[in-house]
Amino acid sequence: MTTTITRTARLMVTLTFVGFSSLLAHNAFAQSPLFQPLYEVLTHPRCMNCHTITDFPRQGDERRRHAQLVVRGTDNHGAPTLQCSACHQDENVADDAVPGAPHWGLAPLSMGWEGLNASQLCQALKDSSKNGNRSLADLLKHMSEDSLVLWAWTPGGNRSTPPLSQPAFVEAVQAWVNAGGPC
Numbered sequence: 335m336t337t338t339i340t341r342t343a344r345l346m347v348t349l350t351f352v353g354f355s356s357l358l359a360h361n362a363f364a365q366s367p368l369f370q371p372l373y374e375v376l377t378h379p380r381c382m383n384c385h386t387i388t389d390f391p392r393q394g395d396e397r398r399r400h401a402q403l404v405v406r407g408t409d410n411h412g413a414p415t416l417q418c419s420a421c422h423q424d425e426n427v428a429d430d431a432v433p434g435a436p437h438w439g440l441a442p443l444s445m446g447w448e449g450l451n452a453s454q455l456c457q458a459l460k461d462s463s464k465n466g467n468r469s470l471a472d473l474l475k476h477m478s479e480d481s482l483v484l485w486a487w488t489p490g491g492n493r494s495t496p497p498l499s500q501p502a503f504v505e506a507v508q509a510w511v512n513a514g515g516p517c
């Protein structure tokens with residue numbers, strides 16, 4: 335009896351360790367616990383599908399390449415002949431089949447976050463040469479009010495939403511900004 339319990343306990347410790355180290359290997363944990371909740375939201379497909387490093391947007395939770403051969407284009411709003419606005423309106427339309435929000439477009443390449451671990455993403459987010467010359471206060475404002483950010487919590491259809499509620503996310507960003515944006 336005791337042996338079985340000991341063995342089970344040992345197995346559980348081992349499994350926990352394996353799970354933990356594989357997470358560490360992917361740098362899924364931010365150095366600063368204050369950045370961790372931001373990292374979990376920013377890397378959600380609702381944000382990442384626009385914050386790509388590719389010359390096209392992505393779709394769905396599996397993050398497949400956008401259909402209809404949609405491309406980034408020179409201004410992040412598509413090819414001259416097929417702009418995002420040809421389909422994406424200021425709100426979700428057609429029974430939520432086409433998502434939409436004001437100023438729909440791909441985030442510029444400098445704001446592409448694919449492949450970055452938590453510490454790299456945190457640094458990129460704060461880098462004024464990449465983030466549209468935003469201060470920490472500007473980042474808080476953008477992440478609290480921007481229509482594309484807010485859309486992630488009302489994406490329409492069966493689309494999933496980020497792991498934190500929108501108010502909880504704003505609180506987390508506020509706490510991170512108050513602490514000086516630790517990574």
Ligand code: HEC
Nearest residue numbers: 376380381384438439440441442445459465466482483486
């Ligand atoms: C429909 C596409 C789209 C979606 C969805 C989207 N973004 Fe963005 N994002 C953009 C665009 C375009 C810009 C650049 C806008 C600008 O500079 O004014 C941007 C800029 C930003 C910036 C400022 C730049 C930087 O690198 O610091 C932040 C922060 C940001 N987005 C966060 C988010 C978060 C968080 C989500 C999800 C909750 C999200 N975005 C979802 C398109 C999108």
Ligand code: HEC
Nearest residue numbers: 380383384391393394402404405411412417418421439440
């Ligand atoms: C020909 C119409 C069309 C054009 C043009 C178009 N889209 Fe889309 N887009 C759609 C449709 C329809 C969906 C929904 C697909 C689905 O949910 O299966 C979609 C979904 C998306 C999504 C996925 C949302 C998510 O998180 O699942 C993003 C991001 C996106 N489009 C960005 C863009 C950007 C950026 C442009 C311009 C560069 C663009 N689209 C141009 C029709 C279009």
